Amino acid sequence: MKKSKNLLGNKLFTGILFLLIGIALIVMPDTAINVAMKVIGVLILIACVFRIIDFFKGEKGFASVLGLLFTLILIALGVICIITPGWLLNILYIVFGVLLILEGLSSLINSFAVLRKNGLVWIPFAIIAILVIILGVVIILNPSFITKWVYLIIGIVLAISGLVDIITFFAGKKKR
Secondary structure (H helix, E strand, O other), X not given: OHHHHHHHHHHHHHHHHHHHHHHHHHHOHHHHHHHHHHHHHHHHHHHHHHHHHHHHHOOOOHHHHHHHHHHHXXXXXXXXXXXXXXXXXXHHHHHHHHHHHHHHHHHHHHHHHHXXXXXXXXXXXXXXXXXXXXXXXXXXXXXXXXXXHHHHXXXXXXXXXXXXXXXXXXXXXXXX
16 A cells, blocks of 8 residues: 555656746756756766765776776766856767768668669659758758757657656555
8 A cells, every 4th residue: 555655646746847848948048958968067067976986985096997988088078068068968969960970871871772773662762862962051051940849849748648657656546
């Protein structure tokens, strides 16, 4: 009985949390992502503090020195997340755009190989490959394009999930 009360309480908490995050992503995606990146940066820095403490407590060998170097890189990443959260996201979008362009080019080359073997069947493959290349270019030139759509979709899904959790909480309370 107590376990089901805790489960329902968790449903209400996660429901409200997801609903608020979802609304924030829908209404103000840039602000919500900047806050999320800053929180991630703080969490990275907290984890690094523990890694540094472990380094000074333990034996100093090659592996621990490499671990310390990795920790210093993580500290830089955490600071970047806090100071300029959009910068890191833009780098990720550019990498994603380049990967899409490379995939599109590869698919386009493969569609020409299909042309040589099968005649006109290659056209749909070539069109899709060209669309993938165009999407990659658009993402590189305008990273906010992907940001708005992806965060809108995530926001809608989280808001719906939050509403379902809240409804589940109240439906579960009525059965008692």
